[in-house]
Each structure stands twice: as C-alpha cells, then as structure tokens.
Amino acid sequence: MRKVRIGMVNYINTAPIYETWKTRSHPQNWHVVEAPPSSLNRMLANGELDLGFVSSYEYGVRPEEYRILSDLSISANGSVGSVFLFSRVAPSRLNNQYVLLSGQSETSISLVKILLEEFFHVYPKYEVGDVNGRKADESEAILAIGDEALRLSASDAFPYKLDLAEVWCQHTDLPFVFAVCAAREEFCREYPEIVSAIHREFLFCKGEGRKHLESICEIVAPRIPMHPDECYVYLRAIEYGLGGRKQLALETFFQYLIDRNEASPKSVPLNIFES
Numbered sequence: 001m002r003k004v005r006i007g008m009v010n011y012i013n014t015a016p017i018y019e020t021w022k023t024r025s026h027p028q029n030w031h032v033v034e035a036p037p038s039s040l041n042r043m044l045a046n047g048e049l050d051l052g053f054v055s056s057y058e059y060g061v062r063p064e065e066y067r068i069l070s071d072l073s074i075s076a077n078g079s080v081g082s083v084f085l086f087s088r089v090a091p092s093r094l095n096n097q098y099v100l101l102s103g104q105s106e107t108s109i110s111l112v113k114i115l116l117e118e119f120f121h122v123y124p125k126y127e128v129g130d131v132n133g134r135k136a137d138e139s140e141a142i143l144a145i146g147d148e149a150l151r152l153s154a155s156d157a158f159p160y161k162l163d164l165a166e167v168w169c170q171h172t173d174l175p176f177v178f179a180v181c182a183a184r185e186e187f188c189r190e191y192p193e194i195v196s197a198i199h200r201e202f203l204f205c206k207g208e209g210r211k212h213l214e215s216i217c218e219i220v221a222p223r224i225p226m227h228p229d230e231c232y233v234y235l236r237a238i239e240y241g242l243g244g245r246k247q248l249a250l251e252t253f254f255q256y257l258i259d260r261n262e263a264s265p266k267s268v269p270l271n272i273f274e275s
C-alpha cells in the first residue's frame with residue numbers, strides 16, 4: 001500500500017488531537033506532515049497530501065477537489081485567543097494604513113478583511129509576510145495566528161488587540177471555523193476505507209484529548225512558552241467539532257467570500273464525508 005500523507009497544523013491548537021494521536025500506533029504507511037496552515041493548504045491543493053487539517057479558506061477556493069471529514073474542525077464560539085489583529089491605533093483608524101498579514105494564514109487573512117472592510121468600513125493597505133520580521137515595525141497593525149499570536153499576545157507590544165473570532169461572533173451571532181479536515185476527492189473515491197479509518201481515529205483522539213487536556217497542556221505549554229494553566233484556559237476554548245451551527249458558520253463565511261469573489265460558489269453547500 002502506498003504512503004498516506006496526512007497534514008497536521010504545527011500549532012499547539014491541534015495538541016488535544018495530535019498529542020493523543022502520537023501516543024497510539026498506526027499503520028506504517030500513515031505519514032503525518034506537520035506544517036503551518038498555508039503550507040498544508042498548498043500541499044493538499046498540489047496533491048502532496050491526501051488529507052489533513054487545512055484553512056477552511058482552502059476548501060472555499062477548491063470545493064470540488066475535497067470532502068470535509070464530518071465533526072472535525074478548529075473553531076471557536078466567541079473569542080479564540082490565538083487569532084489577533086494587533087494594532088498601534090484603534091482599528092477604526094486603519095484606513096489607508098499598512099496592515100501586515102501573517103503568511104502562515106489564509107482563513108484569518110480573509111476574515112480580517114471582512115471584519116475591517118465590511119463590519120468597520122475601513123480599507124487598509126495589506127501586505128503578507130513574516131510577523132516577526134522587519135516589516136512588522138513599519139506596519140500599523142499585524143495579523144498573527146497560532147503560536148506566533150500567543151507569543152505576541154504575551155508581549156504587550158501593541159495597545160489594541162482584536163480577537164477575530166470574537167468580533168465575527170458579535171456581528172453574526174455564529175461561531176467561527178478556522179480550519180477543517182479535508183480529504184482529496186479522488187483519494188476518497190479510491191481509498192474510502194482508509195479515509196474512514198483515519199477519520200475515526202481523529203474522532204477518537206478528539207474525545208481522548210478533551211479528557212486528558214491537563215496533561216496535554218503540561219507537554220505543550222513550554223513550546224510557547226506559557227503557563228500550563230493559561231494553556232488549559234486557551235485550549236478549553238478551542239472547539240474541534242463541526243455540528244450544525246459550525247456548518248452554518250462555515251457557509252456564512254463562504255458566502256462572504258463568494259460575494260467578494262474570493263471563493264467558489266460551489267463551496268456552499270458543504271460536501272461532507274461521513275464514516
């Protein structure tokens with residue numbers, strides 16, 4: 001059997017699933033690739049991965065190439081704690097100002113544009129790059145995600161901090177789905193039993209991770225570094241399911257993207273794979 005290539009976001013937000021996964025034995029041909037979301041998106045699109053966690057934006061752009069594995073996501077219902085627009089001025093004053101967007105993201109890049117332009121009616125000048133690089137000093141605001149956002153958040157370098165999921169929730173009354181677990185359509189057709197097996201394993205790990213969250217936080221908190229208790233509060237708030245409200249939230253996000261010509265009209269309704 002050929003190698004099965006599985007993408008995993010290399011932030012601590014996947015730890016409840018992935019730290020559990022690492023403790024279990026799997027078929028030798030299952031191979032996990034750890035990378036930032038934008039790299040996983042590109043690899044899944046190219047066929048260098050067969051399935052894995054990717055920005056929900058990636059599904060929105062190429063829905064016909066994928067199926068979303070049911071009841072898996074990286075989401076928040078209210079504030080997420082690791083997707084922030086850090087700003088030197090009030091977000092309402094960002095018109096025509098430089099905003100640096102993390103090159104590791106795709107969903108949050110689109111989300112911040114929706115929030116600023118459609119909810120706050122400000123139109124900044126955007127650049128994509130390294131939020132820890134030289135460009136950051138010249139930008140009025142910075143979009144950071146994942147572990148980088150957790151680190152920047154602790155530094156207090158920016159007086160204004162906008163939690164993107166919280167603002168989305170205030171305006172739409174919906175949760176926000178940052179990432180989905182997507183499998184390539186042709187891989188699902190050719191190897192449905194492998195997709196099912198990996199899907200069931202992810203669902204199992206999700207359940208176990210929730211149960212053992214405290215010990216998982218002890219393992220991953222030093223990677224930021226942050227206090228394990230703070231890590232616990234953070235990871236408790238991240239949600240990994242994809243129930244009815246989250247599906248509605250995802251379709252609402254895709255509808256914004258469709259209206260902005262950023263996503264395919266075929267991204268709605270969602271094409272979901274059930275095991």
Ligand SMILES: C=C(O[C@@H]1C=C(C(=O)O)C=C[C@H]1O)C(=O)O
Pocket residue numbers: 009011013037038054055056057074075080082083104105106107108109145146147178179
């Ligand atoms: C919640 C988060 O969501 C992440 C944001 C993503 C994006 O903006 O494309 C992709 C995957 C998620 O891991 C986070 O980064 O902390």
